[in-house]
Structures are given as C-alpha cells and as structure tokens.
Amino acid sequence: SVGVTGTHGKGTTSAMITRILDAADRDPGFIIGGILNDYGLNARAGSGDVIVAEVDDSDGTHRNVHVSYLLVNYLEADHLNYYDDLDHIISSMAEAIEENPRLRRAFVNGDCAGNQRLAGMVSQALVTYGTSDGCAYRGRIVEGGVPLRFEAFRGDTSLGEFTLPVPGRYNVINAMGAIALCDALDVPVDAMRAGLANFHGLENRFTIIDAAGVKVVKDYNSHPTAIRKVLESASELTDGRIISIFKPYRYTLTHYLKDEYATAFHGSHEVVITTMYAANEDPIPGIDTEFVVDMLRRNGLDVAYIPVQEDILAHLDATVRDGDKVIFFGGDDFFRMADAWAARRNGGAS
Incomplete structure (x- = not known):
C-alpha cells in the first residue's frame, strides 16, 4: 500500500503514481481526493498488488493510516483550526512515521524546509526527492511551458528525459516523488516515462x-x-x-x-x-x-x-x-x- 500526504500536491502526486503503475500493467487501486482526468474517477478497486491513497493530514487522522510506503510532499503551516502551529504539524507527521509498524520506506520532498526538520525527528532514513542538490532523486528542468520536459537523476545516474503534458514547474517535484516511490516498487523507468507522458492531471488543478x-x-x-x-x-x-x-x-x-x-x-x-x-x-x-x-x-x-x-x-x-x-x-x-x-x-x- 502507498500513502501520499503533506500540505500541497498530494492528490497530483498520488495520481502520477497511479498513472505510472498503470503504464507498468500493475492495475493499481486508488483512492484520491479529486477526479483523475485520465479516468473520470477518484477511486477504483484495481486488480493489482498495489493501492494508492491520498492521505488527509488535516486533523491528525493520518497517524492511523499504516501504509507500506509513505510519501510526504510538503510540510507547511495549514489547517490551523486543528494544529497549533508548524511545529505541531511536523511532530504529528513524525509520529505517523515512527508509529507505523508496516512502514517499509518513507519519501520526502527534500526541497521543503519542513521536511528537512522532519528528517531530524525520525529514527529511519528518509529518501529525498526534489530539484535541489543533495536529493537522492533529483529533477532538472530542460524546457518549461506545456509540455514540460525535465531530466531525472537517481544519485548521479541520469534516468533520461521525461515529459509532462500538464502546466506547472512545481509538477517536476511531484513527478520526482512519483519516480522515487515507483523505483522502490521496481517499476521500469520506461513505464515511469510512459505514465508521466500520458498524465493529464486532476480536475480543477490548474x-x-x-x-x-x-x-x-x-x-x-x-x-x-x-x-x-x-x-x-x-x-x-x-x-x-x-x-x-x-x-x-x-x-x-x-x-x-x-x-x-x-x-x-x-x-x-x-x-x-x-x-x-x-x-x-x-x-x-x-x-x-x-x-x-x-x-x-x-x-x-x-x-x-x-x-x-x-x-x-x-x-x-x-x-x-x-x-x-x-x-x-x-x-x-x-x-x-x-x-x-x-x-x-x-x-x-x-
């Protein structure tokens, strides 16, 4: 099971992971808080061995969701009707990681200062992705606009160029999260490339x-x-x-x-x-x-x-x-x- 959470981009990143797994013929199930334009649905059962869920972090219930792979896209001040402040948000996410007995691996957006703080609060090593130097999975924009082209790296190894037919440079970070997580699921790079090239976003997201x-x-x-x-x-x-x-x-x-x-x-x-x-x-x-x-x-x-x-x-x-x-x-x-x-x-x- 895969869970995607955090302040921004969790729905889009969940949908990207779903599209990649479909391109790899894994037929994933998914539960996402928005309509996927490629399916006209926000949920389906799937017949494969993976289910992808967007995990709501607005009220602390994310601590009760025990997935095998967790991706935290951003941690910033939000939902302050429930949380006291950013410190409370970060500590709550640390609890979600530390108290999950099923967790095999956690991934975080290394460009986000909140996630950098999170890394110092948990016992396990977090896999980083983003666009900045030092991320384990790093994207470099080749050409902006639509379609958007970027090169992906695993460490110092280039995975080649990828194309996104949706607007928004920030989607490179979302895509790098999807690539990092799908790499852990042994998805071939060509399937990642095909899935992202045929990803058309969520309803009412740009x-x-x-x-x-x-x-x-x-x-x-x-x-x-x-x-x-x-x-x-x-x-x-x-x-x-x-x-x-x-x-x-x-x-x-x-x-x-x-x-x-x-x-x-x-x-x-x-x-x-x-x-x-x-x-x-x-x-x-x-x-x-x-x-x-x-x-x-x-x-x-x-x-x-x-x-x-x-x-x-x-x-x-x-x-x-x-x-x-x-x-x-x-x-x-x-x-x-x-x-x-x-x-x-x-x-x-x-």
Whole structure:
C-alpha cells in the first residue's frame, strides 16, 4: 500500500503514481481526493498488488493510516483550526512515521524546509526527492511551458528525459516523488516515462479553459505557497496579464500566514477579492476581508474588492481583454462561476 500526504500536491502526486503503475500493467487501486482526468474517477478497486491513497493530514487522522510506503510532499503551516502551529504539524507527521509498524520506506520532498526538520525527528532514513542538490532523486528542468520536459537523476545516474503534458514547474517535484516511490516498487523507468507522458492531471488543478481569446484557469488552492507557484507557472503560458480571483479562507490561516499572503499574488495585474469564507471558525479581531484587501494594496497590488461574489463576473466583463489569464483560486462555487463565464464568452449559455 502507498500513502501520499503533506500540505500541497498530494492528490497530483498520488495520481502520477497511479498513472505510472498503470503504464507498468500493475492495475493499481486508488483512492484520491479529486477526479483523475485520465479516468473520470477518484477511486477504483484495481486488480493489482498495489493501492494508492491520498492521505488527509488535516486533523491528525493520518497517524492511523499504516501504509507500506509513505510519501510526504510538503510540510507547511495549514489547517490551523486543528494544529497549533508548524511545529505541531511536523511532530504529528513524525509520529505517523515512527508509529507505523508496516512502514517499509518513507519519501520526502527534500526541497521543503519542513521536511528537512522532519528528517531530524525520525529514527529511519528518509529518501529525498526534489530539484535541489543533495536529493537522492533529483529533477532538472530542460524546457518549461506545456509540455514540460525535465531530466531525472537517481544519485548521479541520469534516468533520461521525461515529459509532462500538464502546466506547472512545481509538477517536476511531484513527478520526482512519483519516480522515487515507483523505483522502490521496481517499476521500469520506461513505464515511469510512459505514465508521466500520458498524465493529464486532476480536475480543477490548474485546469485551463480557452474562452474567446482569454485563458480561464481553475485551481483548487488557497495556501499562499501554492498560489505563488501557480502564478509563476501561469506567467509562462502567454504574455498576457494575470487576473487573480480569490476568496480568503479561514481566519486562522489568514492570520498565521498573513506575511506570506502579502506577497503571494505578486505577478498579478489585478487581484479580485470577495468576502472571506470562515468555515465556521470564530472571528479573530482585526482579521477579515478588509484586512486582506488593505494588506495586498500596501504591497503594491491593484485590488478590486467585490463583497458579493455574484458581482465578480460583471467586473470581469468590463475589464478583461484578449490575451488575459483569469485564475479562479477556490472551490466548487468558484469553479461553477468560471465555467459559466467561459461558456458565455464562447457563445454558450451562462
């Protein structure tokens, strides 16, 4: 059994592992928290000897999931309605590793500072992957954009070039995690290459819709690190402006990561902010939607504050021009809005 956990990229990395195992004719089972575009499913039984699971770490229950192979993609401050702080998150993951009697091997993103701290808190050696020197499995980007090409290394040995037909340089790190783990499962390198070359992502993870001269992007992210990585990758798509649309998420996350949010949207021509989604949290004095708007403006960003979410599309109709990239960061309500606006631009019903 394979488990993939951590702050970012666990669904995508789980899906990459699944695609590689399929290319190796292993017919894996999978349980993933998003629809895999290559299957139109988020779960299936499979007939092979491996099941791949995205392991939720939001409430500590990951400590009860005892898999044979565990991959930790990122450890950053998140889910602060449950955790006290980043130290609590890292110690919880250390417990998940130390208290798993079935664990054969654990893999961590060596580019992540949280995982570097984790390595000093567990008794077993962790297998590292990423893009930085010193990782046991390392990726080197050869060509950005779509498709993205990178060379993979196991130690000093090149495994050759790989191609990803999905956008996002950060996906090289996800892919290196999948390669490292599948190597432990004795998957041939050619099957890894074929699986990644035919990987088309998860629904609403950097999903691009062409809408009459505008690229509409849907991305299920609200964490500042992930937002920054999406914007970096979006800048490579075309030369057009980037319009970011964001609903602040949770008082706790906004408060704890306010400094990160202050710079997360740099590269956006405009940031459209609507009313915060509190997720049943108690308010924190001074932390609200207006705080986010003022913070972004103080950091030099052009911010349009539109309290009523339904008014966002009228604003886009009035301001968006050909060549722009409009990125909806959020959840299902934002994605329905993005789909409706793209359909209307393409001549369909809204």
